[in-house]
Amino acid sequence: MNTIRLHKEHLQQFISAEELSDIRKEVLAAKQTLVSCTGKGNDFLGWIDLPQDLSPEIIKSIKNDVSALAPKASLFVVIGIGGSYLGARAVIEALQSEFASMENNSHPYVIYAGHTLSEDYYHQLLQMLDTHDYALAVISKSGTTTEPAVAFRIIKAHLEQKYGKSAAAERIIAITDARRGALHDIAKQEGYRSYVIPDNVGGRFSVLTPVGLLPIAMAGYDIEKLIKGACDMREICTTSDTLEENPALMYAAIRNILYRKGRKVEILENFVPNLKYISEWWKQLYGESEGKEGKGILPHSLSFTTDLHSMGQYVQEGERLMFETVISVAQPRHQVTIPSDPQNLDGINYLLGKTLTEINHNAELGTILAHVDGGVPVLRIEIPTVDEYVLGQLIYFFEFACGVSGYMLGVNPFDQPGVEAYKKNMFRLLGKPGYEK
Amino acid sequence: MNTIRLHKEHLQQFISAEELSDIRKEVLAAKQTLVSCTGKGNDFLGWIDLPQDLSPEIIKSIKNDVSALAPKASLFVVIGIGGSYLGARAVIEALQSEFASMENNSHPYVIYAGHTLSEDYYHQLLQMLDTHDYALAVISKSGTTTEPAVAFRIIKAHLEQKYGKSAAAERIIAITDARRGALHDIAKQEGYRSYVIPDNVGGRFSVLTPVGLLPIAMAGYDIEKLIKGACDMREICTTSDTLEENPALMYAAIRNILYRKGRKVEILENFVPNLKYISEWWKQLYGESEGKEGKGILPHSLSFTTDLHSMGQYVQEGERLMFETVISVAQPRHQVTIPSDPQNLDGINYLLGKTLTEINHNAELGTILAHVDGGVPVLRIEIPTVDEYVLGQLIYFFEFACGVSGYMLGVNPFDQPGVEAYKKNMFRLLGKPGYEK
Secondary structure, three states: OOOOEEEOHHHOOOOOHHHHHHHHHHHHHHHHHHHOOOOOOHHHOHHHOHHHHOOHHHHHHHHHHHHHHHHHOOEEEEEOOHHHOHHHHHHHHHHOOOOHHHOOOOOOEEEEEOOOOOHHHHHHHHHHHOOOOEEEEEEOOOOOOHHHHHHHHHHHHHHHHHHOHHHHHOOEEEEEOOOOOHHHHHHHHHOOEEEEOOOOOOHHHOOOOHHHHHHHHHOOOOHHHHHHHHHHHHHHHHHOOOOOOOHHHHHHHHHHHHHHOOOOEEEEEEOOHHHHHHHHHHHHHHHHHHOOOOOOOEEEEEEOOHHHHOOHHHHHHOOOOEEEEEEEEOOOOOOOOOOOOOOOOOOOHHHOOOOHHHHHHHHHHHHHHHHHHOOOOEEEEEEOOOOHHHHHHHHHHHHHHHHHHHHHHOOOOOOOOOHHHHHHHHHHHHOOOOOOO | OOOOEEEOHHHOOOOOHHHHHHHHHHHHHHHHHHHOOOOOOHHHOHHHOHHHHOOHHHHHHHHHHHHHHHHHOOEEEEEOOHHHOHHHHHHHHHHOOOOHHHOOOOOOEEEEEOOOOOHHHHHHHHHHHOOOOEEEEEEOOOOOOHHHHHHHHHHHHHHHHHHOHHHHHOOEEEEEOOOOOHHHHHHHHHOOEEEEOOOOOOHHHOOOOHHHHHHHHHOOOOHHHHHHHHHHHHHHHHHOOOOOOOHHHHHHHHHHHHHHOOOOEEEEEEOOHHHHHHHHHHHHHHHHHHOOOOOOOEEEEEEOOHHHHOOHHHHHHOOOOEEEEEEEEOOOOOOOOOOOOOOOOOOOHHHOOOOHHHHHHHHHHHHHHHHHHOOOOEEEEEEOOOOHHHHHHHHHHHHHHHHHHHHHHOOOOOOOOOHHHHHHHHHHHHOOOOOOO
């Protein structure tokens, strides 16, 4: 099998066959609303057909940019916030070594900016950039979002001082609106290479546009395989009306049943730490799509087994607020042998002959059984391995399920009105022209 | 001011003066139970007097180990899980540059193992260790906890192959039980330098023992200042019975009032990303201490402003399950200027003349006001800056408040019975002798 699969055998005591069958109509109606573009937020559904509609010219252009910049940059700074960096970071961190920053890589190591206002962070960043060759992408629809705008001013000045204005311009790629906006205008004026963020794709659904694809390719990963994975999952998600065959529909069904039964928190879990940023990307996708009108499941995430020695106690015996969704990786990419020790003082000789992954899978099953015993429903999403093709599937699966789930909840899954609230206050406090009152 | 302070002005519409005054007796009773060592789990209260009781010989010995190992190791591997690494990691990541792994440092860069069973992780780790000089600490009370035991076997074999058995032994420090256990026996047999984990200090309260102090010192930070901060906070926490003067009592009071009013999730937030692992340490401290008997506040954490463009929508408009606790840093350690740009295409010239920290503080206030408007209580913990002294205060503050809060909840805050559940299942599944049934 090389397709992601849902396993719901650990939900049996929490969800009956009848409940699943009762909700089927509702799931299919939500799916129909989504694919027919007749629901709320239907001007932001460009992501549905993105994987198959992506033009070969964009792929080619991205590859050219990688060829041009990779040889002269050991670092690539991605300036963006929220959906402008989380998708790329999720894919890159899933694929690269945990120690990539300390190794010599064939491609630039990607670092991030424009996602914080920490003064210490920018000091540390500039100090480090002093001694490294770098290039950058600045990603913003408008170009006026405070965090990336501030970061771009600071880093652009550093880059121009380091290489001179015209050589610096060759190291900058803008990803922005097709026709208007501050970043569009700056890119035009300065002659930056640039890519378009499609009008009909919101930030949290943008990883399969140049927003995600350029940084992922720059880090050395195969974006065509990523897109192929998304295309194949699109085929399943959009065509099948059978819950048992369409994992996105089943996921949407299960989480809505559990939510209606009072499970107001979903914990996304992994047993391999390189999926940590997949959880961060997922939190934005679901939190921002569903958390409105006083409704929505609160997204949470944990990394096991380490967090079994942290939040494990709570999940086992605390308030029964939550359900868990485990991303389970069937095959690792590498092998490591546990050395034998005749003395066996540590008592782990009984593990000899088992792979680490076998031990990890038993930790996972042991955890699931313990938590179910403790009264927590657990859904398992099995992925064949961690590679570009599988990540493409996983991304599309989560996106499609999110659209269906949001419509089932009765909200517009494609807006984010609440994000403006802090900005308005901040602008007023900072005395931004037009916001003084 | 150089002491951490609680600000509760944004709680006014959620907690009345009467509610606070009503709970006062209960808070003081819990404090009394704690300091008189008369409550549940009172054989694990060694942490209360740790900061002042720490022997100068231990500090001296740690400094000697740092002097001996730092010149010959660019990396220091800390092998431990849960409380055996989270405290050290929280302090080190708060103090070091975000880009420390990419810089030449005067002290070893600390990396972590024994906190995962991911096969890919160990493959990547060994590959990286091939090309770096390193030393390690292995931290385990028993020496038989699966994750660190497996990691130690793997890395010990690598180290011995790299340097030879006797030179490898000089690069290994064991932190374990004083008298018994597998790691104690291995250390004795192999002649490792070793430190004791006190019997009366649980893992999640152990950061001010050698468990935390050795790695923190190895990374180049001043553990005496850290301890001084904890001592000074201990004085305040243990002596003052006035909620307004004792931040630990006030924090315990507020979170219990909010919990009883249905706020079942606490989100710990920062506006500077280097505090991320303070949140991870805090999650273990509170989740493991309080999440039992079907009770306890579910710990969650976010990093702002980045997560305002992710989970911000949910906090603003989703289910009203939560309250927020913001760790607010008054002073940065460094300064960065925003360059001016006469064209002002990005429209941020109105920020010129303001420091980044000033902008960040206004983002923080703007966020708090927006969330309070949205119906979320917000508590603010102001810390003067991020240094060893302040972190020592913060650690002790959270620990003391946790003890008081746990007693108010009616649980034993110092055990973790639920952590055994997954282990028992895993041992059975793996066929560990004695667990086959």
